Amino acid sequence: MTNKLLIVDDEEAILRALKRLFARAGYRVFTATSGYDALNIMAQEHCQVIISDFRMPVMNGSQLLAAIKAQYPTSLCMILSGFTDFSSVLALLNSGTVFRFLQKPWDETLLYSEVEAAFIAYNKHFDENEVNQLMANSAEALIELYPNGQIGRVNGVAKQIFNLDSSSILIADVFPFCSYECLLTLFSSNIDNVVLKATTGKNVEFVLKKTTDKSRFFELQFMNKNDGALPYRKQLASFLDQNEIVNLADSLLETVKPFAMVAIHLKNYSYWTEIIGPVATEKLFDDIALTLFTQSKISSSALAFLTNEHFVLLMDNFTNEHDLHKQLTDFIAPFSHTSYSDKSVRVELVVTYCIAREDGDNAAQLLSNALISNRLHRTGHSHFFMRYDAAIIEQKRKQLFISKALFHAVDNQQLYLHFQPKFDLNQRKITSCEVLLRWEHPQLGNISPVVFIPIAEREGQIIELGYWVIHAACMAISNWTQKGIRLDKVAINISGKQLSHADFIPRVEALLAGFDIDMSTLEFELTESWLVDNIEESAEKLTRLKNAGISIAIDDFGTGYSSLSYLSKLPIDVLKIDRSLIIDISDNLNTQSMVGNITRMAHDLGMKVVVEGVEHIEQMLILEKLNCDVIQGYFIARPQDEDSFTRLIANADASIAAVMGGI
Known part of the structure; x- marks a missing residue:
């Protein structure tokens, strides 16, 4: 973003001197000899920082800066005038209309440092506003992180994905693999805090990259990593993990027989703990895992567990896409049965799939596409099968680019x-x-x-x-x-x-x-x-x-x-x-x-x-x-x-x- 500085004074000599000073420092400088000219320039250029004289004909500095603040509330306004005007400017300082009072005649070093501080304050406020907008409206999980590893604000999506209920928690409690060296990498620019964008569960490895040109925004690109069955999840020990399902898919790709990579997401899993409590949720998960495992044996399919909410199914015994839909309907049929009604929750599944080789040339790509499609359709109808569509994915990427x-x-x-x-x-x-x-x-x-x-x-x-x-x-x-x-x-x-x-x-x-x-x-x-x-x-x-x-x-x-x-x-x-x-x-x-x-x-x-x-x-x-x-x-x-x-x-x-x- 270009740093635009507007200087307003009815004396041409002062405008020329100040423009030379700040142009040399790399600012884009605009000058105006009256309040009316200044408002016209603001309408065209929307300068971030304004320096105005106080005593000017027709519209004085107080009237001008009040008008600018009303129309451009994020801009920072400064008064550059004689010390005798300080008492008149005091009300503007107290109201927040004026960021600083600068005295004539000025000291170039001091004046430059004050303007630099104003742009730093503006950019910090701009960043903060962008974070606030993202926190309020983003469909991604967002986590604000401070240099000591403490988590600040989190949005609703992050609370659901990571079960966060306190702002005093440390990042290591959510991502155990986030080491001290990781924090040093995140805060290498000596910034106050960063914002992490996350998209999946805790037991993961990740790659870090910037999401915007601002150094405080980072994206955690997750690679799912199953760390084995938790003590109360007895069925998971029998499941394949991500690497095994990818290897199996690679083997199938060597044949001419088509197969489907199916992603299954427990849509409402994050709400179960609030409804029935953690113990009942763990028992229900065991029931679901056992049902999925049993169904995979019946259908002669391979089943992998990725995280608490995601499973991947490999099916290669269908004759056409209609037959695949029929088999998937049979596969998830137990979850529409009343046997789960006594748990006081409804099991909702998001099911998406890719077909080799039409939707991907290698196993890793097929898995990624199935999971991406699943994530995009997680707010859609449950128990409804959606095939990966590259055009839809590209459209979503374009929408994200447009949004930013x-x-x-x-x-x-x-x-x-x-x-x-x-x-x-x-x-x-x-x-x-x-x-x-x-x-x-x-x-x-x-x-x-x-x-x-x-x-x-x-x-x-x-x-x-x-x-x-x-x-x-x-x-x-x-x-x-x-x-x-x-x-x-x-x-x-x-x-x-x-x-x-x-x-x-x-x-x-x-x-x-x-x-x-x-x-x-x-x-x-x-x-x-x-x-x-x-x-x-x-x-x-x-x-x-x-x-x-x-x-x-x-x-x-x-x-x-x-x-x-x-x-x-x-x-x-x-x-x-x-x-x-x-x-x-x-x-x-x-x-x-x-x-x-x-x-x-x-x-x-x-x-x-x-x-x-x-x-x-x-x-x-x-x-x-x-x-x-x-x-x-x-x-x-x-x-x-x-x-x-x-x-x-x-x-x-x-x-x-x-x-x-x-x-």
């Missing part, structure tokens, strides 16, 4: 906006637009929102992406206003996750305070399903937004609950009908009747109706007869960049003619 890249998309300036015009049927002109987020990655190119938005929703990056969109949209509106372009509404999509955050309203209010725009121009679009699932919270927060002048729209109406009964409980201004409801409206009277009824009821509740996905003139004419208010879709215009959109709006007569041509 999303954490840096804002700072790396990879995001931009498109705008889709909306046509008012009553005024017969384009009066508004919808803001759409776009992402261009240097390696992957333009990534579709259909791909990255669901990932961002699931992994948590949608929060910061959403604030970036609001800020960028407000910047666009401000620019349009200066050019004399005025729209009735600019619609911005808001994630339910974003709205549910406790600081959403204060952050939005602080962000909007930095722009001189009419708040009534803004329209926030939220999905129907989230609003209904959180009706009370939604009503309170939406009311606050509406009181600020922002319109509220329900997006994709008709894809969720398709009911207007809850709308009277929410301060909704606009109902947006999903394109799926109007696809056949040109030749389906039932669809026309339904859309007409929705429109009438929405109007009775004081709402406007927007219809999206309009692609044909016939659809537009029917919607006009049904008294819909606004339409958008490819018939009006496709989403386009800001320059194209402003040219379209500026040439209003031509845009109307383009839409109304032929009517």
Whole structure:
């Protein structure tokens, strides 16, 4: 990440001197002679550290840094001014708005060290935020580790996999093979702590590698290693181990006969101890192991035990894939029997398989593929057989890459906006637009929102992406206003996750305070399903937004609950009908009747109706007869960049003619 420093002072000589000093030190330096210029630079560059003079005309340092802190809460702000201003700056220091007070005239060595400390503090906070996001949202097991070997935070997945119930436990208690030399390797960069990403049980060997460009993130790549049967697991002594099952598979590969490598995972094993206690869990495991062993003898298959939860089965006596499924059904049949009901738990199995040589050229690869596929399908249906699919694995890897890249998309300036015009049927002109987020990655190119938005929703990056969109949209509106372009509404999509955050309203209010725009121009679009699932919270927060002048729209109406009964409980201004409801409206009277009824009821509740996905003139004419208010879709215009959109709006007569041509 490039270290960006913004220096603000109304004296050009001071700016030149400071820029020379910090440019020599390797910083990317931006300068501004006023608070207004500084905010414009921040909108484009999002500098991590800001140094500002205190006494400046129009907007002083206090006002500027308060605005920056509101819009960019992670940035660190510093005041560089005369000592006589210290009492005025004291309130900013106490509030946390200002990181340091630096005195004029400055000492270059001291000034440089203070700025260096600010960037260190910023990067530490950035790392911590990334860890917090990962801890909250990652599907991997994450363990925070300190140099003395003590474990800090662990996420829920790690607690389940490693049975961790205390933050005071040592890493050696979880991984006995993690030696003092291992800790020295982990902390060779003299960092405060590292984060380990783990994926399996305790009795393992591992290889260490970095997961990101930050030295504190490491991945434990596990190689399963059976250390023999535990005293109470009598059946395990009869099982093959990992090396033996691989050797057996290698022997089979020398023949032309196909065989299957089957991974079996006890899906809900980690919960049994909580439900029935450790003693009963051990007894139940013995019962399951005995059942699996017996079934392997009946089916003349080889069975290996890898860890507490994983078994591997080698089957070579099937004629085709359908026959394999039948044999697997028979193999796990005892676990659907009521004989386990008296244990107060249900035995759930995740079963995945590979077939040689189609799914792997060697035994180790087949085993790895079967286990990877098993892990990816562990949240799916139990007792359902899934074959390894290289395309799915590659898709998952790509999703993981995208998820990690999303954490840096804002700072790396990879995001931009498109705008889709909306046509008012009553005024017969384009009066508004919808803001759409776009992402261009240097390696992957333009990534579709259909791909990255669901990932961002699931992994948590949608929060910061959403604030970036609001800020960028407000910047666009401000620019349009200066050019004399005025729209009735600019619609911005808001994630339910974003709205549910406790600081959403204060952050939005602080962000909007930095722009001189009419708040009534803004329209926030939220999905129907989230609003209904959180009706009370939604009503309170939406009311606050509406009181600020922002319109509220329900997006994709008709894809969720398709009911207007809850709308009277929410301060909704606009109902947006999903394109799926109007696809056949040109030749389906039932669809026309339904859309007409929705429109009438929405109007009775004081709402406007927007219809999206309009692609044909016939659809537009029917919607006009049904008294819909606004339409958008490819018939009006496709989403386009800001320059194209402003040219379209500026040439209003031509845009109307383009839409109304032929009517």
